[in-house]
Amino acid sequence: MNHRLRGVSRFAIMLALASPAAAIAGTITGTVSDGTGTRALQSTQLRIVETGHIAEAGRDGSYRFPDMAPGTYTIEARYTGADPVRTTVIVPASGDVDADIRIGSDIDSSIIVVGQLANQASALSRQRAADGVESVLTRDAIGQFPDQNVAESLRRLPGVNILNDQGEGRFVSVRGLDPELNAASVNGARLPAPESDVRSVALDVVPSELIESIELKKSLTPDMDADTIGASIEINTTSAFDRKKDLYSAKVEGSYNDYANTVTPKGSVDFSTRLTDRFGISGGLSYYKRRFETDNIEASDWTSSDDGIDYAETLEYRDYDVARKRIGATLNMDWMPSDTTKLYARGIYNQFDDHEYRRRLTFVLDEQPASGGADSANFTDEDGRIEVRRDLKDRFERQRIKSLVLGGTTETGPWKLIYSGSWSESSEKEAGSIDPIRWRARFDGDGVDVNFNYADPRIPTFDVTSGADLFNDPSEYAFNRVEQTILSDSRDREYAIKGDIARAFATDSGTFTVQAGMKARWRKKSYDFNMNYYDKSNLDLADVLGDQTYRLANIGPVPAKGAASDYFYANQSAFRLDPVASEYESAAADYDAKEDVLATYLMGRWDSETLRLIGGVRMEQTRNVLRGNLVDTDGDENSITPNIFTKHYTDWLPSLTARLEPSQGLVFRAAGYKSLVRPKLSQLAPRFLRDEDGAAEFGNPDLKPFRAWNLDASAEWYFSRNGALTAGLFWKSIKNYTAQIRDFDNGSYNGVAYSEASYFVNGDTAKVKGVELSFSQVLNFLPSPLDGLLVNLNYSYTDAKAKITSYDGDDNAYLRTIGLPNASKHTANAVLGYEKGPLSLRAAGTYRSKYLDEVGDAPDTDRIVDNHFQLDLSAKYKVLPGVRLFADWVNVNNAKYFAYQNFNGNKRLLQFEEYNWTVKFGMAVNF
Numbered sequence: 001m002n003h004r005l006r007g008v009s010r011f012a013i014m015l016a017l018a019s020p021a022a023a024i025a026g027t028i029t030g031t032v033s034d035g036t037g038t039r040a041l042q043s044t045q046l047r048i049v050e051t052g053h054i055a056e057a058g059r060d061g062s063y064r065f066p067d068m069a070p071g072t073y074t075i076e077a078r079y080t081g082a083d084p085v086r087t088t089v090i091v092p093a094s095g096d097v098d099a100d101i102r103i104g105s106d107i108d109s110s111i112i113v114v115g116q117l118a119n120q121a122s123a124l125s126r127q128r129a130a131d132g133v134e135s136v137l138t139r140d141a142i143g144q145f146p147d148q149n150v151a152e153s154l155r156r157l158p159g160v161n162i163l164n165d166q167g168e169g170r171f172v173s174v175r176g177l178d179p180e181l182n183a184a185s186v187n188g189a190r191l192p193a194p195e196s197d198v199r200s201v202a203l204d205v206v207p208s209e210l211i212e213s214i215e216l217k218k219s220l221t222p223d224m225d226a227d228t229i230g231a232s233i234e235i236n237t238t239s240a241f242d243r244k245k246d247l248y249s250a251k252v253e254g255s256y257n258d259y260a261n262t263v264t265p266k267g268s269v270d271f272s273t274r275l276t277d278r279f280g281i282s283g284g285l286s287y288y289k290r291r292f293e294t295d296n297i298e299a300s301d302w303t304s305s306d307d308g309i310d311y312a313e314t315l316e317y318r319d320y321d322v323a324r325k326r327i328g329a330t331l332n333m334d335w336m337p338s339d340t341t342k343l344y345a346r347g348i349y350n351q352f353d354d355h356e357y358r359r360r361l362t363f364v365l366d367e368q369p370a371s372g373g374a375d376s377a378n379f380t381d382e383d384g385r386i387e388v389r390r391d392l393k394d395r396f397e398r399q400r401i402k403s404l405v406l407g408g409t410t411e412t413g414p415w416k417l418i419y420s421g422s423w424s425e426s427s428e429k430e431a432g433s434i435d436p437i438r439w440r441a442r443f444d445g446d447g448v449d450v451n452f453n454y455a456d457p458r459i460p461t462f463d464v465t466s467g468a469d470l471f472n473d474p475s476e477y478a479f480n481r482v483e484q485t486i487l488s489d490s491r492d493r494e495y496a497i498k499g500d501i502a503r504a505f506a507t508d509s510g511t512f513t514v515q516a517g518m519k520a521r522w523r524k525k526s527y528d529f530n531m532n533y534y535d536k537s538n539l540d541l542a543d544v545l546g547d548q549t550y551r552l553a554n555i556g557p558v559p560a561k562g563a564a565s566d567y568f569y570a571n572q573s574a575f576r577l578d579p580v581a582s583e584y585e586s587a588a589a590d591y592d593a594k595e596d597v598l599a600t601y602l603m604g605r606w607d608s609e610t611l612r613l614i615g616g617v618r619m620e621q622t623r624n625v626l627r628g629n630l631v632d633t634d635g636d637e638n639s640i641t642p643n644i645f646t647k648h649y650t651d652w653l654p655s656l657t658a659r660l661e662p663s664q665g666l667v668f669r670a671a672g673y674k675s676l677v678r679p680k681l682s683q684l685a686p687r688f689l690r691d692e693d694g695a696a697e698f699g700n701p702d703l704k705p706f707r708a709w710n711l712d713a714s715a716e717w718y719f720s721r722n723g724a725l726t727a728g729l730f731w732k733s734i735k736n737y738t739a740q741i742r743d744f745d746n747g748s749y750n751g752v753a754y755s756e757a758s759y760f761v762n763g764d765t766a767k768v769k770g771v772e773l774s775f776s777q778v779l780n781f782l783p784s785p786l787d788g789l790l791v792n793l794n795y796s797y798t799d800a801k802a803k804i805t806s807y808d809g810d811d812n813a814y815l816r817t818i819g820l821p822n823a824s825k826h827t828a829n830a831v832l833g834y835e836k837g838p839l840s841l842r843a844a845g846t847y848r849s850k851y852l853d854e855v856g857d858a859p860d861t862d863r864i865v866d867n868h869f870q871l872d873l874s875a876k877y878k879v880l881p882g883v884r885l886f887a888d889w890v891n892v893n894n895a896k897y898f899a900y901q902n903f904n905g906n907k908r909l910l911q912f913e914e915y916n917w918t919v920k921f922g923m924a925v926n927f
Helices: 003-018 108-112 115-129 150-154 563-570 579-589
Strands: 026-034 045-048 054-056 062-068 071-078 085-091 101-103 134-138 160-165 168-174 183-186 211-217 232-237 247-257 262-274 279-304 310-338 341-365 371-373 376-380 386-412 415-430 433-443 449-453 461-466 478-506 511-536 591-607 611-633 638-663 666-677 688-690 695-698 706-720 723-735 738-743 747-749 752-754 756-762 765-778 789-807 813-819 826-836 839-848 851-854 863-865 868-880 883-890 897-903 906-914 918-926
Touching: 026 071, 026 085, 045 062, 045 115, 054 062, 062 478, 071 101, 085 101, 115 134, 115 211, 115 706, 115 723, 115 765, 115 789, 115 826, 115 839, 150 160, 150 168, 150 211, 160 826, 247 279, 310 449, 310 906, 386 478, 386 563, 433 563, 511 579, 579 611, 579 638, 688 752, 695 752, 706 765, 738 789, 747 756, 813 851
Parallel strands: 026 101, 183 232, 611 688, 695 756
Antiparallel strands: 026 062, 045 054, 045 071, 071 085, 134 211, 160 168, 211 232, 247 262, 247 918, 262 279, 279 310, 279 906, 310 341, 341 386, 371 376, 376 449, 386 415, 386 433, 415 478, 433 478, 449 461, 478 511, 511 591, 591 611, 611 638, 638 666, 666 706, 688 695, 706 723, 723 765, 738 756, 747 752, 765 789, 789 813, 789 826, 826 839, 839 868, 851 863, 863 897, 868 883, 883 918, 897 906
16 A cells, blocks of 8 residues: 555544544454364453554453444454464444454464463463463363362462372462461352361362362452452363363273272263353263371470480370272353353362271370480389370261352443352261270389380380380270260351442553442351260270281281271260260360451553553451350369350451563563451350369450551563563561460459460561562473473472560560461472373472471470472373373372471471372373
């Protein structure tokens, strides 16, 4: 076109814009998918070249440009892992236009659809497009997810540490902070906690086969629930609109633990189908049974004798045999009743059964050692009693997590409505467990001598140097007691409704959106505990002998795993019930707590080609109704008095988030916001206990929530089609953190006098600061066959400090500085992958440094968990189109758990566990 014609065209456009017809603005809509039309490409960034207006593709690939004047526009679409695509669109004077976009050809689309490369491309695309600081995990178009469960998948992300339970990742710590400072949701509904004494949810309950993505949001905007300081963990199940083609898949797997020496099954099915262009359903079913064994040693009450010999007054050797079963199911429906409205229903059900046998040998040493050295202690029953206990726990508990969310969005012109209602329930129930049944022998002047060797701080050993025939004789161990759990029933339910309304105003340089919303949450958590305490029986250990499977020491004679429980239930009348102790323990644990939250917010958002600003304020009003019991005993009878407390408070929570992309691939973010975490409902519950000696334990209904000011800043460089380098800084000032203290002076709390007490109080202010680094790169520039390599590296440093009250040797109080509990200074992950042709390999190593687990009365009684490094390997091989064989080798290096205290300058054991490795293998089919 020559200059004269170009000038005429400009004049025509200006004339058209000035005419009345130009006042009729249209909307450009469409969807983005890969070149094969298999998968919707969520978080594709779209830009109108002529105006600089931007949009982001939703999870179904849909995008919108509202308020567009008639004319011809060029849309540029960018998705990590693929070359940019440009499409020309003509907006007519009469209204709207649709423009579907495909990225990648039929040949190279597999890079952004299937396998490790697809997962990385999807995760980086969502991270890049996010408003604030965020990390993402996704699965590919054929249903592959990086790990076996949600918790262990999250371990791969920057700043994430997993707290293990018997070798399995369960609770998630972000930036080294306590898991209680995170919040978890499924499909937008907050997940309540099954356990009676926590807010945090054990995320190993949720199988990865049922999950589409996990978003770890480390900074908040006003439209988000503000109840998090670590991160908001948002789990999304599948949708039929995630894909453009139907999916049906099945997976069959076997699991072998080296200690348990048995193969256990796992299987899953997964489907997604569109019944019409506007209606689809998706879902899945997962079953997993795992048997494993754990060898454990625990010690407590380390002290020094008059001769300066360090020893543990209690030492336990524990043998665990565990069978766990997980059942998970999801069902999701998506419906588009019109071009402007999308509705959905998403349901999830998870069940976690845990049957645990624990056999234990316990030494209780009431007298000082007769002799010893720096790493040994020798005891003789000539100087005092040596008590030896042997017991069995036979416990079965069932956890359930259920959630149902109904919601939708309506977009018409510049207006957008978002609405939903949800119900979630979590429970943990135990009925009829034996916890434990115990026998004991008290050797006093019988010629029994025991030597303990502490040279290995992880595995102290013992040697019966005299009287071994008595020590090993089961007839020496008389019945001591049975603690029978009649009922342990924890329930946590939440209902919520929310609505948001937004209005977009398009300008020449960008789009300004005003958004407001309201959310109401009604939560109730309760715990009902009933137990029977039996203290007399003629059942000797010799009557129920079994074989041990323990590897760290000879702890025989041991009871048979099932025989003791069978005998108890068959001969329950032969055991004497202690009604006072039973009533005391039952009434003391019960509580009921309600928590209602009403939230509103107002938010403004500016989006342009280079700059995004989001600012506003959120108000959350909280009301609690708390019930518990004051239980007082003199040993002969109990006094039980119901308690009820109410409280309410309001928080105003401002925030400002900025995202700047001055050039393609370079993104800067900064966020400042205020958030809160409410106290554990179990700590708020007015449960007051006092024994016959006046020693007491108290809940504290006056606890205030954690309140935090947070600052985040990051720089991200997306330097290649599938590579990124990111660096971030964070700072937090946390007021009112909760600490448990012990008061050894006579006093009174809520009108209850005590001789000594343990209770929870609010601390002053804790400071948290740190840095996060991450590097991801596909090494496709290397010569074949090395061009199939990819690498992911991340490292986080967290410095989290607070002041608490401690006591010196004379019980005088003083302030000392501690690291916040569960805060590891260093966490790191390294993943080396290889994917080419039919072969996919991955080696993943994860590391966290030591952390403070529990605060003691003094520094030398603090519980510290040692550093941890674990290596996992996995392999997949495509034998036929849609058929893959796979194998995973978990905990290759037999990483162990070690908790200790620095008593008298030495590491002294509190807990040691080892589980050895597990191999998983099977076949996956999709079509």
